[in-house]
Amino acid sequence: MTSAVRPYRQILRRPSRQIMVGKVPVGGDAPITVQSMTNTRTTDVAGTVAQIHRLEEAGADIVRVSCPDEESTAAFHHIVKQVSVPLVADIHFHYKRALEAADAGAACLRINPGNIGSADRVREVVRAAKANGCSIRIGVNAGSLERDLLEQYGEPCPEAMVESAQRHMRVLQDNDFHEFKISVKASDVFLAVAAYHALAEACDYPLHLGITEAGGLRGGTVKSAIGIGNLLWAGIGDTIRVSLSADPVEEIKAGFEILKSLGLRHRGVRVVSCPSCARQGFDVIKTVEVLEERLAHITTPMTLSIIGCVVNGPGEARETDIGLTGGGGGSHMVYVSGIKDHTIDDDRMVEHLVGLVEKKAAELDAAAKAAAEASAAE
Ligand code: SF4
Numbered sequence: 001m002t003s004a005v006r007p008y009r010q011i012l013r014r015p016s017r018q019i020m021v022g023k024v025p026v027g028g029d030a031p032i033t034v035q036s037m038t039n040t041r042t043t044d045v046a047g048t049v050a051q052i053h054r055l056e057e058a059g060a061d062i063v064r065v066s067c068p069d070e071e072s073t074a075a076f077h078h079i080v081k082q083v084s085v086p087l088v089a090d091i092h093f094h095y096k097r098a099l100e101a102a103d104a105g106a107a108c109l110r111i112n113p114g115n116i117g118s119a120d121r122v123r124e125v126v127r128a129a130k131a132n133g134c135s136i137r138i139g140v141n142a143g144s145l146e147r148d149l150l151e152q153y154g155e156p157c158p159e160a161m162v163e164s165a166q167r168h169m170r171v172l173q174d175n176d177f178h179e180f181k182i183s184v185k186a187s188d189v190f191l192a193v194a195a196y197h198a199l200a201e202a203c204d205y206p207l208h209l210g211i212t213e214a215g216g217l218r219g220g221t222v223k224s225a226i227g228i229g230n231l232l233w234a235g236i237g238d239t240i241r242v243s244l245s246a247d248p249v250e251e252i253k254a255g256f257e258i259l260k261s262l263g264l265r266h267r268g269v270r271v272v273s274c275p276s277c278a279r280q281g282f283d284v285i286k287t288v289e290v291l292e293e294r295l296a297h298i299t300t301p302m303t304l305s306i307i308g309c310v311v312n313g314p315g316e317a318r319e320t321d322i323g324l325t326g327g328g329g330g331s332h333m334v335y336v337s338g339i340k341d342h343t344i345d346d347d348r349m350v351e352h353l354v355g356l357v358e359k360k361a362a363e364l365d366a367a368a369k370a371a372a373e374a375s376a377a378e
Pocket of ligand 1: 274275276277278279280281307308309310311312313
């Protein structure tokens with residue numbers, strides 16, 4: 001059901017300017033994008049390209065790559081040519097790296113203009129960004145606030161973070177540069193959420209959401225889901241990165257799960273499954289684990305319910321594209337488009353469901369293509 005007929009599901013997005021990160025729009029009415037960052041050595045071109053390809057396959061819209069030295073920006077030049085996802089060059093301080101990365105094909109520079117140095121250097125970076133069609137991300141972090149702000153406010157707080165962001169914004173605005181997005185990250189969820197709320201009030205630039213140094217796979221995902229999810233639910237945020245001490249591919253998966261949970265974006269199969277109990281007609285946990293693995297290649301947004309018994313099976317199946325409800329004697333009911341269709345036994349269940357999902361995905365893709373062609377012809 002869409003949010004239009006279920007008002008309690010409606011999220012009103014904060015109106016924001018739209019900028020481009022390469023070919024990907026960020027802000028305005030563009031879909032909320034999911035990003036990650038490579039953790040290979042940038043100078044290892046083959047390794048970095050391989051990791052970016054894995055991120056692309058997982059659905060990454062944008063990927064960030066660190067450029068700490070001249071060798072890295074030289075490698076960045078080769079990396080850009082071998083991937084299709086837009087790359088953000090992570091610069092931080094050295095304006096020369098920013099110039100090199102812009103010339104090397106970066107779609108966006110992650111640099112804080114207030115840290116670049118003299119007005120001449122800032123002008124040079126802005127000129128290089130404009131000449132190469134690069135946008136910029138201002139990245140304020142509670143852990144590295146300017147000393148005078150810390151003295152003034154006593155500790156990292158939302159007001160200090162917004163003031164820091166505004167200083168960096170002004171540097172770009174004074175150079176007539178407006179193609180930027182901003183993040184105000186903190187590892188403390190309360191601080192990050194409050195800072196983003198205040199920043200959302202203070203400007204209309206697109207916001208990049210993240211809870212920094214969130215932790216490992218499980219703890220970091222939960223923490224990010226609370227922080228990022230809370231903001232997205234309030235309509236704030238145009239692009240997200242879940243920071244995890246884990247394989248960057250997990251960051252993309254977690255990012256999409258957050259968006260899927262809020263109905264903000266759908267990619268791939270959303271599995272609805274029960275926790276299982278003594279009533280289960282088949283091993284729900286094992287089946288879901290295998291199906292998630294086997295269906296990871298599906299990008300079409302669709303739903304699959306895997307429910308252990310008739311207590312909740314038929315009800316959930318009614319709301320999903322494909323549904324399975326556990327029955328007695330190793331024979332289970334399959335639902336297609338919410339309607340009871342046929343039974344399947346334990347042995348062939350997984351293979352059968354994979355086939356059904358693939359078929360349904362192809363049908364949905366064909367229908368979407370036909371609809372797009374019809375609207376283009378109008
Ligand atoms: S749907 Fe059935 S098997 Fe699953 S948890 Fe509920 S009662 Fe147990």
